[in-house]
Amino acid sequence: MERFVRVSAVAAPLELPNVDTDRIIPARFLRNSRGAGYGQFCFHDLRVGPDGAEDAGFVLNQPAYRDAGILVAAENFGCGSSREGAVWALAGRGIRAVVAPSFGDIFHENCLRNGLLPVRLPTATVAALRQALCAAPGATVTIDLPAQTVTGPDGAPHRFEIDAFRKQALLEGLDDIGLTLRLGAEIDAFEARHAAEWPWAVPCRLDAGVPG
């Protein structure tokens, strides 16, 4: 996973609340293997009309924001489907962080596993940040993970919270399967206890079920 320490990038304001993961990447693109490059699918149906022409009104199509590395969004960003492709699409387009008042839970989790930093800030702070970015198209925002701050065009830092475990993993680019596999003995012990106490719970041999 790509490390995240300190990122300064052009930030794009996205005013829509409830941006669902179907909008971030329409379902029809999910059959592609990751090698296809998911960045090209990012916000596809918002960027490109049914006739194949770019929608000049969409923020990421505007020259000042085209190469944005940070999104400043509204409430409930990334709600809906669990598709991790939504995160791959954003990351593939070079988005390193999304700042919003709230996120879809599964999307939030998926971000953290892909080196994309989801930052929660109070609604009013995020609204002011979006406004500042609209007023100064192409302005830069800096996110400092060790210090846990977001600094907008006005230079004032806003502190955000993140759990220590995820912060460390992002700083070091750690994949947590490796960490979990080191707990093999604990998992074995749990399985032995579980099988003895809840024998009906394991195993689940579907093949042995009587069809129909």
Place this chain on the structure above:
Amino acid sequence: MAGQTMLDKVWTRHVVAPGPGGRALLYVDRHLVHEGSFHAFEMLRQAGRRVRHPDLTVAVADHYVPTARASEGSVAPEIRGKVDELSRNAGAWAIPLLGPGDPRQGIVHVIGPEQGVTLPGLTMVCGDSHTATHGALGALAFGIGASEVEHVLATQTIWQRRPRVMRVWVDGRLGPGLAAKDLVLHLIATIGAAGGAGHVLEFAGPGIRALSMEARMTLCNMAIEAGSRTGMVAPDETTYAYLEGRPLAPRGDAWARALAVWQALGSDPDARFDREVALDASVVAPTVTWGTSPEDGGPISGRVPDPAAVGDPVRRASLERALVYMGLAPGTPLEAIRVDRVFIGSCTNSRIEDLRAAAAVVRGRRAVVPAMVVPGSGLVRRAAEAEGLDQVFRGAGFEWREPGCSMCVAMNGDAARPGERVASTSNRNFEGRQGPGARTHLMSPAMAAAAAVTGRLTDVRCLGPLPDR
């Protein structure tokens, strides 16, 4: 000290090891995979890792399977290929598979309870957000992304922070013609699409006890559309009656032992909840959505709202955008909205009770727009046929399809055309969900059936007597 919630009990039971930052490594009792899980299998292979517990994993083909026998040959090869890839991965790792041709095949969240894969008190995950459905039986079940699917395949565990619990207390009973779908759309319209964020919704109260198992599944299924992690209902006699005799439900002594545990699973009377919401089911009206978020819903007697009346500029802009996408003018009575197509199916509403409710409306009438019924599983389809429901639907001009996700997500090629307005029993009315440019109105099976026979959004309670024949 306060008593424990149901979530506390299931959670504590499954902690393998405490982790940093308030996390815990939880054991996963059941892992459901589907065609979309191919990404995780690819990642697992690239990392040189193995599937730890094929015997706790179940593979189901649903998202990409064709639902029309006739169209099987014409399915695009890259769609067909996703089903084959699932079969290959299941074969390579000896994971039991319910694939096309298996009489039990269907939507993963219909199959789990139906086969007894889902049991009270278990932890379950699947790379699909509607895994929440299984919470109806008292399981802790939630959707995860591909990286987490890989993690579960490799370790049979998952790192989680304990969610908070919001108890949704329901008094009263749903009126005639009403269904769990109306109740949950009403709830989401009330608390909002992010109203449950960070929480598990525990549905409780006399109004929930009165619901059938399948109705509870509809409710938990859509808990995720309120932004919550999942939904749960404490197991009771309805749950046990539903489960007993299912292929994978415990039997004999094992059943008795399990039952003793399940009976103690519900939240303690003195348990404390992080949030409480109360609803009265008896005042809920048939509810439909008019916008592009599941929270954009209201009673069928209502009208499309006016953005000019919304103070918050972000909300106003979003509403304006939704109405443009939906092709609706502010103030339009919902009952005046004409539909082009009707879809009855999805993991929300494709079980036998759903099909019965729709058939009761359709019987003796005719669909005036293209309409299709996609049963949730092969077993649901057969049960419906045994009751003659297929004849009711076919006789009324509906298509009677093979099981799968179909037009809920339009991945298998069953899509609405751009601009088409669909009365749908599925769970998401997002832009493009049922095909690029498709306009979705969410509602119950009975309401979708009513829309099919009138060609517009219709209060099913006001359909009037059957036409003379």
